[in-house]
Amino acid sequence: MCAKTHHIRVDVITDILTRHLSKILRFAALFEDEFVKIVVDEQYKRIQLQQRKNQIALHEALAREKELDILYEKVYEDQALGRLSEERFLKLSHKYEDEQSALKQNIKHLLAIVDEETAHEMNADAFLKLVRKYNDIDNLTPEILREFIDRIIVHHREQLFGETVQDVEIFIRFIGYIELPEITEQQKEQLIKIFGRDAIEKAG
Numbered sequence: 001m002c003a004k005t006h007h008i009r010v011d012v013i014t015d016i017l018t019r020h021l022s023k024i025l026r027f028a029a030l031f032e033d034e035f036v037k038i039v040v041d042e043q044y045k046r047i048q049l050q051q052r053k054n055q056i057a058l059h060e061a062l063a064r065e066k067e068l069d070i071l072y073e074k075v076y077e078d079q080a081l082g083r084l085s086e087e088r089f090l091k092l093s094h095k096y097e098d099e100q101s102a103l104k105q106n107i108k109h110l111l112a113i114v115d116e117e118t119a120h121e122m123n124a125d126a127f128l129k130l131v132r133k134y135n136d137i138d139n140l141t142p143e144i145l146r147e148f149i150d151r152i153i154v155h156h157r158e159q160l161f162g163e164t165v166q167d168v169e170i171f172i173r174f175i176g177y178i179e180l181p182e183i184t185e186q187q188k189e190q191l192i193k194i195f196g197r198d199a200i201e202k203a204g
Contacts, residue, residue, distance in 0.1 A: 008154050008166060018140055021148055022171050027180050028131045039175050040123040056112040061103055068100045127174040148172055 028035040079089040128149060153169040171177050176194065 008168070013152070013154070014140055014167065016168055017145075017149070017152075018138075018171065021140075021144070021172075023180060024172065024178065025131050025134055028128060032128060035128070036124045038180065039127070039178060052111055054113055059105065061107045061110060064098065065103050065107065068096050068103070072096050072100075123174045127172070130174070150176070 007109075011135075072093070075084065075089060075092050078084040079086070084092075150171040150173045152171070155167040155169070157164055157166045159165075169177055
């Protein structure tokens, strides 16, 4: 358990949530195609990283399970040939049985996670349908929180170059954690001409 403080004032987190949601809603409303591309790219990178970690853990668990089978057979062989006392045999066999039982549960869990990650896709379309219900967010209401926020992770405070900093990760329903690109007003106008809702409607 982390002993460092993760406390953050309600007014501070409310302001962070409001600005973060407003930024995402405005970007998604103006540049739907570009937004979907960002969402898909972010999710793909996250899934690939987590899948690699889980695949490694699964491979190690399966390798250890095979190793335990060999060790278990050797214990029986040594006991049958009189190389191992009954007391030592029982102690080792129980130890291997317990570890193997725990491994089987872990392997079952890892297989389920790997299958779920392979099948999971972000639902950017579902999020965009939700976005269309709101033009912007000025005040957070319980309804907005329920509709948009999946979870919030408040990290501990740190001193950086003499200043206190505290990271907050906001995970949005359907799309997870997303970092939008910083764009200038000139870039924004250009994007609106190319991807903006008005440009799409005129083209249609």
